[in-house]
Amino acid sequence: MTAAIPRVLVIDDEAQIRKFLDIGLRAEGYEVLLAANAADGLALAATRAPDLVILDLGLPDREGHEVLAELRQWSQIPVLVLSVRDTEQEKVRALDAGANDYVTKPFGIQELMARLRAMLRNHTGEVDAPPRYDDGRLCIDLAQREVSLDGAALSLTRKEYAVLAMLLRHAGRVVTQQQLLRELWGATHVEDTHYLRIVIGKLRQKLGDDPATPRWLRTEPGVGYRFLA
Known part of the structure; x- marks a missing residue:
């Protein structure tokens, strides 16, 4: 500010x-x-x-x-x-x-x-991703590419980690489905929203994050997703 x-x-x-x-x-x-x-x-x-x-x-x-x-x-x-x-x-x-x-x-x-x-x-200029997020339960270390929940390491696929990292880099902001698909799957996949829904669903399962009352991953219906930092 x-x-x-x-x-x-x-x-x-x-x-x-x-x-x-x-x-x-x-x-x-x-x-x-x-x-x-x-x-x-x-x-x-x-x-x-x-x-x-x-x-x-x-x-x-x-x-x-x-x-x-x-x-x-x-x-x-x-x-x-x-x-x-x-x-x-x-x-x-x-x-x-x-x-x-x-x-x-x-x-x-x-x-x-x-x-x-x-x-x-x-708003911090949005130049670099935060190297580490830790709220006492969920810890995401982007430098080490490690994610843990309640002290236990989470095993994420490459796509699951990539989606989580991109949402964290824009914490608090809506990231559109098209932005995620274009950056992580490529320009030819911007309409393949089912890929993204599957990955988000798996992430929520591993995080124990209820989509109805999300702690970390909020769906913005018809638009995209938001990491609730």
């Missing part, structure tokens, strides 16, 4: 949403910047150095996807897309383009705040 008080930039053309988020964010201790269109939003992003951006897709002057693409040309600032568009294609498109998370309207303010906190915690 670039400031003691996190600064959040909201880019949304709906005045009621901007006011609602302004009140809610300030109540949680954030500094808030507001923009009603893409041009003002990009200008504030460039000049005011926000710690996080909440971005609507349906802006009056430019598509939110274009704003995200331009932002990603020069910044890795965390971006949460907030949109009425709830199709799988829209979510995947935004996440593949570099969004860190995607929330659909209408939304719960407490869930939104939790996601913002997670994004701010996990």
Whole structure:
């Protein structure tokens, strides 16, 4: 974070949403910047150095996807897309383009705040993977390529380990099915989602992770998976 008080930039053309988020964010201790269109939003992003951006897709002057693409040309600032568009294609498109998370309207303010906190915690420039994760139960040592649960070593296949490691490298973020398949299986397998479901299922069995109440591996339906650090 670039400031003691996190600064959040909201880019949304709906005045009621901007006011609602302004009140809610300030109540949680954030500094808030507001923009009603893409041009003002990009200008504030460039000049005011926000710690996080909440971005609507349906802006009056430019598509939110274009704003995200331009932002990603020069910044890795965390971006949460907030949109009425709830199709799988829209979510995947935004996440593949570099969004860190995607929330659909209408939304719960407490869930939104939790996601913002997670994004701010996990934003470290995203250059190197964490060499080790240990929460007292699950230990993942990426340097040694070792995984243990409650002190006992887990025997993972190469693909199981690769999926777990990739999710850990993006801890707290949604990693799309297509991202996982493209990187770990190759570009010709981006539609073979059944491969991924099988590996995730085996991983959950070995971790004892209940998909209904996940401790580590959360499914984002129709989109991808998230490691809950």
